[in-house]
Amino acid sequence: LNAAPGWGTRLVAGAVVVTFMASYALFRDWERFGPLLLRHPTLLALDTLFGALLLVSAGPGSTLAYVSVCTPFLAGLIYGWRAAAVFASLQGLVLLLVHATLDNPHTGPAEALLLPGLCVVAGAAGSSLRQLMLRFTEATRALTEMRARLAVTEAVSAERARLAREMHDSVAKTLHGVALAADGLTRSAAAPDIDAARVRQQSGLVARSARRAAAESRELLADLRRESDPGHGTDVLAELAARTRDFHARTGLTATFRPTGGPAVPPVPPAVARQLLTIAAEAMENAHRHAGATRVEVLAGVHGGLLRISVHDDGRGLPPGTDLEQLRRTGHFGLIGMVERAASVGARIRVGRGTRTHGTEVRVDLPLAALTATTREA
Template sequence: MDTEDGAIGSWSPDAGYLADDAPAPGSLRLQLNALQALCRQAFAVRLAAIAVGAPFAMTNATDGLPRYGVLSAAVLGIMGSYAMLRDWDRLAPRLLAHPTLLAADLGFGAILLLTASPASPLAYATVCTPLLAGLLYGWRGSGVFTGLQLVVLLTVYRAWEHRPGSGANTLLIAGFCIAAGIIGVTLRNLMFRFGTASQALSEANSRLAVAEAVESERARLAREMHDSVAKTLHGLALAAEALAASADGADPGTLKRQATVVAGAARRAAAESRDLLSDLRHHTDLTAPPGGLTAELTARIAEFSTRTGIRTTYDPPLGAPPLPCTTTHHVLAIVSEALENTHRHARATRVEVELGFSTAGLDLHVRDDGTGLPPGLALDDLTRTGHFGLQGMAERAASLGGTLNLGRPTPGGTEVSVHLPLPSPSAPHASQEEAAHA
């Protein structure tokens, strides 16, 4: 811990016996640094006023012990102010814990002011004491030291009341002392209350960020479960229903094949569940398929066409750029969900998948010749009615900064269109350099 941090950590209104009513937010560096700067400036003004006014006190002091006393008070006052100005980080905690040190400094100033006059520059050094007390100790400290300073001014006035202008000067300085004490406390409390409000706002923003992260993670898990475990379980239920329907009077070979399908679906559901749990516990990173997006998309479309009997066409684009793993994962999930919706709900006989790349980004279109969406039905209406697959597709596109739209092609059916912006070619290189420097 450096000296500045040490000073900040020690700044507390409860350090001395003159505690403030407004607690100081000790973890807020900005407000505490501002208070330290104000206190150091006050000591700098006090140092200059004593240095300028000390000759006036020396001139009026009689020879012998009084002159030595005035000289000692001037030297101690100057040294004390200079020490606080130079070594604030080391001496400030002691001044906070022992307000009697400020009272001793007030006594040195009182000796000098008593020897000089209320009209000398030393009178303005007295204003710094209530200001410092207000900044350091709060209302009670400011009240105590302002009262002591007024007693000193009254004593000085009694000693110099025969001199013309002493009364007006004393009254003016007394007003300055009262105002300085009030200003010191006001600045202190304003800074601390502003700091407390800023800290509360920061904590509220942190809580909102945590809640948003939790909600985002819940939505991600819901999408992954819908596109993996839920889909596999749906297939398992269909296979189990077929097995139950053919149980009576079916030959053993057919029953065996259907039971094998059920067992395979159950194993896939278990494996997908384990993958989700592993991702949740260990935050595993997504891995890109070995052949990239186009090769994996070709394999999935061929598997879908074979499994469902729906004729599906797809022409892989030439010169497809390399994509981040997250983009590849979401695009494959969107295509898989769109194809599955076509199989389950559209009663389509033909599906066309189109994937293209341009300077504007990635464009994906999945069209079928099925029954199509009802006229006037929007994506928001479908998500509100429990179509979580469509909602998940839209969320995946939005997470990549893209958009998803549903439409009705001219021949009829349904078209899912996705547009995704792609990172610039230099982005991965720049990210690797930043990670290396970090």
């Protein structure tokens, strides 16, 4: 409207096209440019200034004037209601100045105030949408943590039930065998013609069975005590280091363990730690048996509120197109067992190349909130 014919109009049209193309590129690659815009609000202010220059040339009756309400909406969505108020006021002032520069007596106050009012509404809508998104994010995070807590609690309950079954099936049966052996020893000792060899055999059986029952009882009671005492969790890093050394000594493969992350890893409930350690041990065994690996690297630490355990080997890697259903059909249940163990404690497992160019990486992520909740409940 206000540009001179010829090159002036072409420059304004080109600037409008470039502006929309740049906006499309920003939204298409938002994961890269979004954090930059969050750290530097002045970029949005420069965009507003550039848009104002275009608006002066294009006129308040153009489509660009209606697009200008997106600026306060974006400010409210990214920075909150204060920024929405600032940019809505700034954009409204620009629109009023543009109307003031026009020599058009037919422009009434209502028409001049329409777009500034829309800027205020857009800013309020953006800040309201931001609050809804933040609340939705918090609710999603709380739901994820609750699911992880429930999964860990169920894993602990299932493990205690397993210990009770083992107590019944192992210790109780062993003690029953001790009782039967002792009855036989009593009958042999009370017989008129005592068989010394048979008495010695039955006495040895009683002694061995009693020692076995005592060992089984100590092991089960130790597990129960660790689970019932919130102050005695499992040091996962120390256990991983020990299992890595044992794997190296047993197989001869180069196996190293390295702690990663910043914060210290909290004690892990024994039932949960047993599942995590079993996954790591199974991943190392797969590298030795199936991958033809020469080196295994185990990493563990806290990353962004997650306990992360990673096992990487330099072997041949998984065949392309491998999935759980195919593994189940072919009878390969190792990876399926790892996935089921991770799901039982509320962890997420990924199997693939990871960030490496070759080999296989097994990575397990467990929310720390689930560990703290389980420790309090224990």
